[in-house]
Amino acid sequence: MGDFDYLHGIHAAALTLFGEDEAVDWGAWEEYLAWLGASDLDGILIMGTTGEFTLLSLEERLQGIALAQQVVPEKKRLLVNVGAMTTLDALRLSEAALAGARAADALLCGPPYYHQAALTDERFGDHLWAVAELAQEAGAAVLYYHIPKVSHFMPSMGLLSETISSAPLQGIKDSDGVVDFQRSLRARHPQGDFVHLTGSIPASLESWDAAGDGGIFGSASSMPNECVALWRHWRAGERAEAEELHRRLSAVWKTASSMGIAGARALLGAREKAFAKATGRRPFASVTLDQVEEIRKALADQGFA
Numbered sequence: 001m002g003d004f005d006y007l008h009g010i011h012a013a014a015l016t017l018f019g020e021d022e023a024v025d026w027g028a029w030e031e032y033l034a035w036l037g038a039s040d041l042d043g044i045l046i047m048g049t050t051g052e053f054t055l056l057s058l059e060e061r062l063q064g065i066a067l068a069q070q071v072v073p074e075k076k077r078l079l080v081n082v083g084a085m086t087t088l089d090a091l092r093l094s095e096a097a098l099a100g101a102r103a104a105d106a107l108l109c110g111p112p113y114y115h116q117a118a119l120t121d122e123r124f125g126d127h128l129w130a131v132a133e134l135a136q137e138a139g140a141a142v143l144y145y146h147i148p149k150v151s152h153f154m155p156s157m158g159l160l161s162e163t164i165s166s167a168p169l170q171g172i173k174d175s176d177g178v179v180d181f182q183r184s185l186r187a188r189h190p191q192g193d194f195v196h197l198t199g200s201i202p203a204s205l206e207s208w209d210a211a212g213d214g215g216i217f218g219s220a221s222s223m224p225n226e227c228v229a230l231w232r233h234w235r236a237g238e239r240a241e242a243e244e245l246h247r248r249l250s251a252v253w254k255t256a257s258s259m260g261i262a263g264a265r266a267l268l269g270a271r272e273k274a275f276a277k278a279t280g281r282r283p284f285a286s287v288t289l290d291q292v293e294e295i296r297k298a299l300a301d302q303g304f305a
Helices: 026-037 058-071 087-097 121-138 157-165 179-188 204-209 224-235 239-257 261-271 289-301
Strands: 009-013 043-046 077-081 106-109 141-146 171-174 195-198 214-217
Touching: 009 224, 026 043, 026 058, 043 058, 058 077, 058 087, 087 106, 087 121, 106 121, 121 141, 121 157, 141 195, 157 179, 171 179, 179 195, 179 204, 195 204, 204 214, 204 224, 204 239, 214 224, 224 239, 239 261, 239 289, 261 289
Parallel strands: 009 043, 009 214, 043 077, 077 106, 106 141, 141 171, 171 195, 195 214
Antiparallel strands: none
């Protein structure tokens, strides 16, 4: 097996919490990261898609990295999304994430998502390699952040295979939810050559059956222990228990995620009253009271009330 097998398991794609003034509520976020850190999770990803990194300034992201390095326990993995519109910003984020005594265990790097019409394999490969060189020096892993429905960019299998074979890329965080992509890569690189972590709770069992290594879930941002239980059932060969819990988790997440990240925050508030007042940043700030009740009903219907 590869050198980064320690990345196997379940990670939360953490939310970013805002106050009524739309500023990041750093106090609430610190409490939230500590709450996730006290769960059964294997690790925590900060400021990814669920963390709404696209709504944050570079300085806010740097501040978030510094805070997470202080709060996330050493026994939990710290994963940092360093995706950015420019390689320069991605490198600045990477340097911060890899600095200090509590350096990140892994960096996630996806394609720049705005000027995708001008993005090529060569340009993205250079972008990824620049981040990977920093990570290699620090002994950290780099995961390609695969989310084509947002990035509108699909790197070729040749590029991904080359970066896996030549070692700058240790894994993939796959938020596509289409397991055919995973199977195509596994046909070239068996389990052990790279880590495949699904970002889709609905596709999780299919992904794990196709030699997946765990997940980084938005649903784990509010239901961490339940997501870990799903992984443990599957690993133990308890298929009936895994399928039943998968059905229930997928139903709740379908309801919440249909409302965007605001729905994910509302799900957190429904599960943990301490975070019930957390809001977002316009135009993605909040959900209606009726939508909150819809989320509560989904939790109750699936036995999570």
